[in-house]
Amino acid sequence: MNTRIGILGYGNLGRGVECAVRQNDDMELVAVFTRRDPATVSILTETAVVCHVADIADWKDKIDVLILCGGSATDLPEQTPEYVKYFNVIDSFDTHARIPEHFANVDAVAKETSHVGIISVGWDPGMFSLNRLYANAILPEGNDYTFWGKGVSQGHSDAIRRINGVKNAKQYTIPVESALEAVRSGSNPEFTTREKHTRECFVVLEEGADATKVEEEIKTMPNYFADYDTTVHFISEEELLKNHSGIPHGGLVLRSGVTGWDKENKHLIEYSLKLDSNPEFTSSVLIAYARAAHRLSKEGQSGCKTVFDIAPAYLSSKSGDELRASML
Amino acid sequence: MNTRIGILGYGNLGRGVECAVRQNDDMELVAVFTRRDPATVSILTETAVVCHVADIADWKDKIDVLILCGGSATDLPEQTPEYVKYFNVIDSFDTHARIPEHFANVDAVAKETSHVGIISVGWDPGMFSLNRLYANAILPEGNDYTFWGKGVSQGHSDAIRRINGVKNAKQYTIPVESALEAVRSGSNPEFTTREKHTRECFVVLEEGADATKVEEEIKTMPNYFADYDTTVHFISEEELLKNHSGIPHGGLVLRSGVTGWDKENKHLIEYSLKLDSNPEFTSSVLIAYARAAHRLSKEGQSGCKTVFDIAPAYLSSKSGDELRASML
Numbered sequence: 001m002n003t004r005i006g007i008l009g010y011g012n013l014g015r016g017v018e019c020a021v022r023q024n025d026d027m028e029l030v031a032v033f034t035r036r037d038p039a040t041v042s043i044l045t046e047t048a049v050v051c052h053v054a055d056i057a058d059w060k061d062k063i064d065v066l067i068l069c070g071g072s073a074t075d076l077p078e079q080t081p082e083y084v085k086y087f088n089v090i091d092s093f094d095t096h097a098r099i100p101e102h103f104a105n106v107d108a109v110a111k112e113t114s115h116v117g118i119i120s121v122g123w124d125p126g127m128f129s130l131n132r133l134y135a136n137a138i139l140p141e142g143n144d145y146t147f148w149g150k151g152v153s154q155g156h157s158d159a160i161r162r163i164n165g166v167k168n169a170k171q172y173t174i175p176v177e178s179a180l181e182a183v184r185s186g187s188n189p190e191f192t193t194r195e196k197h198t199r200e201c202f203v204v205l206e207e208g209a210d211a212t213k214v215e216e217e218i219k220t221m222p223n224y225f226a227d228y229d230t231t232v233h234f235i236s237e238e239e240l241l242k243n244h245s246g247i248p249h250g251g252l253v254l255r256s257g258v259t260g261w262d263k264e265n266k267h268l269i270e271y272s273l274k275l276d277s278n279p280e281f282t283s284s285v286l287i288a289y290a291r292a293a294h295r296l297s298k299e300g301q302s303g304c305k306t307v308f309d310i311a312p313a314y315l316s317s318k319s320g321d322e323l324r325a326s327m328l
Numbered sequence: 329m330n331t332r333i334g335i336l337g338y339g340n341l342g343r344g345v346e347c348a349v350r351q352n353d354d355m356e357l358v359a360v361f362t363r364r365d366p367a368t369v370s371i372l373t374e375t376a377v378v379c380h381v382a383d384i385a386d387w388k389d390k391i392d393v394l395i396l397c398g399g400s401a402t403d404l405p406e407q408t409p410e411y412v413k414y415f416n417v418i419d420s421f422d423t424h425a426r427i428p429e430h431f432a433n434v435d436a437v438a439k440e441t442s443h444v445g446i447i448s449v450g451w452d453p454g455m456f457s458l459n460r461l462y463a464n465a466i467l468p469e470g471n472d473y474t475f476w477g478k479g480v481s482q483g484h485s486d487a488i489r490r491i492n493g494v495k496n497a498k499q500y501t502i503p504v505e506s507a508l509e510a511v512r513s514g515s516n517p518e519f520t521t522r523e524k525h526t527r528e529c530f531v532v533l534e535e536g537a538d539a540t541k542v543e544e545e546i547k548t549m550p551n552y553f554a555d556y557d558t559t560v561h562f563i564s565e566e567e568l569l570k571n572h573s574g575i576p577h578g579g580l581v582l583r584s585g586v587t588g589w590d591k592e593n594k595h596l597i598e599y600s601l602k603l604d605s606n607p608e609f610t611s612s613v614l615i616a617y618a619r620a621a622h623r624l625s626k627e628g629q630s631g632c633k634t635v636f637d638i639a640p641a642y643l644s645s646k647s648g649d650e651l652r653a654s655m656l
Contacts, residue, residue: 317465
């Protein structure tokens with residue numbers, strides 16, 4: 001039986017989920033829920049409907065897993081505990097520091113209503129977290145390194161766009177190659193923020209804006225840029241649209257550790273992602289965990305879970321026999 | 329409570345497990361079992377004892393997990409179903425084609441005797457298999473690539489040593505860098521055997537042996553070398569011992585896939601290992617799964633399992649709360 005999917009929120013992530021459903025034969029998109037007037041939202045899947053979020057509870061028995069595609073700042077802390085009352089849910093909550101609190105909130109309701117809620121699914125948190133856990137369990141003595149990029153940071157791009165005189169902007173986070181090489185050499189380096197990543201900004205100015213002043217304001221912006229080596233390029237709106245309209249991202253998780261009676265042998269575990277579309281890759285991870293949520297729920301499990309709690313086989317549409325024969 | 333570990337077989341892998349136990353505070357090595365005269369086997373752990381394998385059943389209640397460190401060709405197909413009668417067991421069975429049969433044999437006995445048996449644990453099968461599964465679940469449309477090396481192939485080194493006139497030899501399997509780059513470019517190449525790996529051999533000749541004849545015999549050896557570009561270096565025994573006595577290995581698992589309504593976005597997932605000691609890294613994976621086996625057994629689970637069936641959190645000595653706060 002197919003897994004019937006609902007999507008709440010139809011931005012980049014919601015559209016990504018819609019595309020990912022299409023790539024999985026055992027999945028079916030049933031409905032997209034929106035806070036907007038449904039008549040103004042047009043989706044790609046002909047067999048699915050668009051509904052107002054106010055009517056979502058009516059879909060209780062028609063959807064197996066609801067995928068929450070809102071933001072972590074204000075949407076998900078409210079939405080995930082609310083909608084796990086009615087559905088098995090998946091979210092991509094990515095405010096690392098608030099995960100324990102979010103987990104507890106979702107867990108209480110999910111257990112009470114016998115649903116499964118899998119939170120913080122995506123690539124970081126998500127696949128990167130999994131790789132940190134596996135690598136730490138295997139090499140208990142060692143050091144962890146996470147690098148992000150090359151990719152677009154939405155938050156940093158937004159911060160530049162809020163500066164007076166800036167019409168549009170895109171910011172790329174880039175790992176410092178020499179830092180990566182130092183990690184790979186097994187020397188277990190320690191880095192300052194500046195040594196790990198650089199930031200590259202492509203900025204379109206409003207007419208008459210002062211480029212020198214804008215550049216200075218970007219480079220000295222606390223938290224966002226002041227601790228980094230930042231490069232600013234002023235370009236035309238046409239060039240921005242032509243060369244910088246994608247949302248690529250990626251990064252690396254490395255663990256460098258030792259084994260042996262006298263810790264004489266070094267090992268390096270490295271996981272890397274190069275993604276043309278950050279939201280579409282995240283969506284693809286969400287759909288794999290939706291499959292798991294549906295199965296766990298059918299087994300009678302309930303409560304809040306993370307990627308750490310899900311046995312890998314639950315993510316695949318193949319049976320245990322098929323997996324052992326083809327992938328082990 | 330600590331996990332009390334037993335080791336069956338004290339070769340490179342058994343010694344690696346002994347070292348890995350020492351790196352994990354919640355593990356304790358209790359006994360090493362051997363087919364040799366126990367008086368002739370000296371181990372590193374002062375608090376553990378060496379026993380003859382004939383007495384192993386006496387340890388039924390004193391060991392939580394027995395780690396089977398024999399070979400896949402003849403030892404494990406017999407040992408794993410036999411010892412899962414008495415213990416939770418872990419093995420590193422790596423004959424990929426025979427895994428389904430081995431799984432069924434172990435599963436039947438493990439269920440009957442209420443033990444957990446986790447088979448085919450290590451890095452391939454093992455961590456590489458996990459990465460194939462995760463990457464396939466996330467990117468259902470794409471191509472898989474596995475490269476091995478740079479590292480020592482024990483089987484190929486043995487094959488060279490069996491040639492007349494060869495005193496000693498070490499063989500390295502090396503991924504072809506241009507093939508790797510083609511995969512990383514997203515071009516989804518198809519490779520012949522020759523295009524993916526080269527083989528480099530370091531050979532010590534017996535006195536008076538014919539180097540040209542030996543080289544010819546290596547390069548044309550069916551299955552082992554004939555399908556590869558092979559380089560043969562003749563060196564002295566001193567040089568072999570000095571520069572080639574380690575057992576490094578490693579490799580890469582990549583998946584190159586597409587997402588988007590029209591499959592317009594490319595993604596690359598890459599996992600790589602660089603290991604100074606193949607047996608010590610494998611042992612470190614075995615110990616992490618021993619922790620999982622002990623926990624699953626305490627929960628009342630039984631039967632044969634693989635890395636696909638184990639939720640990642642079971643591998644870590646940290647609690648769910650700690651993992652969510654520190655690694656998610």
